[in-house]
């Protein structure tokens with residue numbers, strides 16, 4: 276798929292960008308460009324563009340605002356010591372976005388389009404990838420939304436795939452230190468045959484109340500148990516979970532449709 280490129284006429288000045296990427300916080304500043312690809316029923320994916328970063332013009336009836344048909348991914352670009360820029364297993368993120376799309380009745384972004392969209396953004400915004408120190412990376416947020424102007428409960432006939440990127444430091448403000456975890460006893464993130472395995476906004480919305488409770492109790496993450504019995508550990512609000520035992524063995528909950536198929540999880544198991 277050919278991407279047309281419209282350069283941002285007002286990019287962040289070099290000095291300002293350098294200051295931002297030297298000291299990034301998580302998800303607060305964004306690069307100069309974004310990728311947009313449109314899908315329409317009967318036409319498929321078309322109009323692949325790299326555009327200046329900016330707000331989305333959206334009709335108030337746009338279906339994503341009402342029925343939550345939305346999925347996303349998270350993947351980082353790492354700068355190596357020789358200056359080169361790398362991602363980690365991007366085709367695994369492409370495959371997960373496709374599974375999420377199936378579950379949420381959205382069109383699947385082809386793997387080549389997904390990988391190319393990251394390359395296209397790096398081609399114009401590569402200078403935003405921080406130096407390889409203190410966990411600094413450029414975080415891509417690929418996402419897909421239902422974008423049909425229509426009120427009615429059915430899958431949208433128009434969708435948009437977009438990618439934005441943000442220079443980030445460590446996810447937890449304390450860096451790579453142990454974090455305390457709040458166990459949610461009276462709220463569930465996902466149920467049997469629900470959408471727990473899809474990376475969709477609704478799962479995160481469902482986790483926020485328990486996350487806020489945990490924060491108020493001084494914990495940085497919340498752990499969810501299975502919705503049916505409340506006795507099996509599933510995952511945290513924003514990450515999978517491994518237990519490491521004294522004998523060196525590790526244990527992680529199995530995937531049963533309610534847990535996100537983490538690529539880190541998969542990689543740790545493979546290793």
Ligand SMILES: Cc1ncc(COP(=O)(O)O)c(C=O)c1O
Nearest residue numbers: 512513514515535537538539540
């Ligand atoms: C709910 C949840 N589980 C697990 C993960 C870990 O996924 P990955 O290892 O692919 O980053 C994430 C990542 O954002 C997540 O939001």
